[in-house]
Amino acid sequence: MVKKWARLFQQGRESCEHDPRTGHPVTVVREENVRKIEKLVLADRRIKLWQIAEKLQEPMQWTKKGERPPKKFKVQKSASKLMATIFWDSEGVLLIDYLPKGTTMNSQYYANLLAQAREAVIQKRRGKLSRGVLFLQDNASVHTARVSRQALKDTGFSEIDHPPYSPDLAPSDYFLFSNLKKGVTWS
Template sequence: MKAQRKDMCTQLLECYNSDGEAFLQRIRTGDESWVHHYDPEGKPQLMEYRHKTSPSPRKFTAVTSAKKFLFTLFWDMEGVVHIEFLEQGQTVNSEQYISTLRALKLRFRRVWCDKDSILQHNNAHPHTSRQTQDALRQLELTTLPHPAYSSGLAPLTIICFPNSRST
């Protein structure tokens, strides 16, 4: 595994050494993440004006709603390139990911005139399945090698929530 990782790093360094900044500008990174939606429940009385001596209104509480959904985000050096929200209860499988790749390829054609983009995503099963690999070849999308157990190469949390600190 260490040799494989070293070979991949060497290959990427060679690409950077030969193309420089242009190599980095071609990379489009993608990842999925869950979004939790909270609906605060409150009463209209909380919006009413009250005198200082009036009893304090009951405070609303944030109640976890049943809304939790998955989104897929692709970004590059400039920012967000493409985003898709999945319907509640839907997860990413090969078929869904291929649909996302097709939409992404159309986006590449519209925005970059089909410039030679390089796709970087992790090695989750929907990204590495035979169906997905066939679709990547059909769509003529080049991918960066991604060594096993390297989820840190696609830091979606940092892109979406840059001010959050992990402890």
């Protein structure tokens, strides 16, 4: 860029200003923006460039010349995330647990869920526990913790090895998502 400007001055250019271009109005350098930036910098001399840009950024929308943009709706707080732990088999869903807000999934919480899953098998799949339950889970730290491993042994479930670094549990997903497609409501 420096070489370009040096060449232009050697060719007789005298101004450092950019040449006017059609179709690209200069709307950023306005007196209003200059005052806003000056106020921001005087309030906090350590303000970062990205912070200034963030505070000056206005929502952009194409409108006809002279028209005002449409009014924006009041932004409402979105629904927060919710973690659900679902235990299911080939016959359908056995148990759904929603992690309470502000709670973290840990090995003790998961151990309690395994005990609830065992009770769900006893109540919903009579006789299945005595024939043996094969249990598949991923290698998350909550699942591999000592407390969780002991709880799994206490349930009497036989764990199926999950391949390390496997991105999903695709073989078992079929039974869960086929029920979702049917529009089944669970309680």
